[in-house]
Amino acid sequence: MSPAVFLDRDGVINIDHGYVHQVDDFEYVEGVFDACRSLKEMGYKLAVVTNQSGIARGMYSEDQFHTLTEWMDWNFVDKGVELDGIYYCPHHAEKGVGDYKQDCDCRKPKPGMMLTAAKFLKIDLSQSVMVGDKRDDMLAAQAAGIPTRILVRTGKSVTDEAIAAASVVLDSIAQVPGYLKSL
Numbered sequence: 001m002s003p004a005v006f007l008d009r010d011g012v013i014n015i016d017h018g019y020v021h022q023v024d025d026f027e028y029v030e031g032v033f034d035a036c037r038s039l040k041e042m043g044y045k046l047a048v049v050t051n052q053s054g055i056a057r058g059m060y061s062e063d064q065f066h067t068l069t070e071w072m073d074w075n076f077v078d079k080g081v082e083l084d085g086i087y088y089c090p091h092h093a094e095k096g097v098g099d100y101k102q103d104c105d106c107r108k109p110k111p112g113m114m115l116t117a118a119k120f121l122k123i124d125l126s127q128s129v130m131v132g133d134k135r136d137d138m139l140a141a142q143a144a145g146i147p148t149r150i151l152v153r154t155g156k157s158v159t160d161e162a163i164a165a166a167s168v169v170l171d172s173i174a175q176v177p178g179y180l181k182s183l
């Protein structure tokens with residue numbers, strides 16, 4: 001069993017311009033590759049966990065999401081970082097169209113993506129870390145039993161509710177390796 005750092009996507013890895021689904025709109029947060037390389041060197045697995053209700057809402061297709069994800073994954077490889085898993089929720093209980101209209105177990109704040117990742121990647125959740133930019137990221141991590149919950153300021157806005165469910169607030173993912181080393 002290994003520890004993992006769970007990474008929210010929009011607002012952590014890339015700037016959340018709102019339902020990003022095209023390469024041209026995918027703007028990396030400064031320092032994300034160096035930070036992820038450090039985290040891997042520290043022995044953490046890396047798993048992306050992202051709500052993609054834009055798929056449920058019919059704003060873009062699951063194929064478009066996969067194309068963008070493959071591009072992102074290769075960018076990480078090019079920078080010397082292998083992501084261990086990428087998990088996404090394409091559902092929305094109210095706004096979803098067709099089969100995507102589901103009150104699923106994977107949309108954060110539910111912990112489904114973390115639990116699935118833990119099972120397949122043999123992750124010790126009790127030694128793991130969540131990095132997110134919203135309350136729902138923090139709540140999903142809490143529900144999954146992830147003790148270290150880092151809220152970053154690179155997302156849309158840091159709310160009091162999000163702070164309440166977080167262990168710490170940092171400026172960006174770039175500060176995460178240093179913070180974890182200081183614990």
Ligand SMILES: O=P(O)(O)OC[C@@H](O)[C@H]1O[C@@H](OP(=O)(O)O)[C@@H](O)[C@@H](O)[C@@H]1O
Pocket residue numbers: 008009010011016017018019020049050051052053054
């Ligand atoms: O931050 P992660 O989980 O990687 O992805 C979130 C995004 O899929 C989108 O999530 C939406 O929330 P709703 O899904 O509509 O509640 C909005 O906040 C969008 O602006 C945002 O781009």
Ligand SMILES: [Mg+2]
Pocket residue numbers: 008009010011012016132133134155
């Ligand atoms: Mg986010």
Ligand SMILES: [Zn+2]
Pocket residue numbers: 088089090091104105106107
């Ligand atoms: Zn789902």
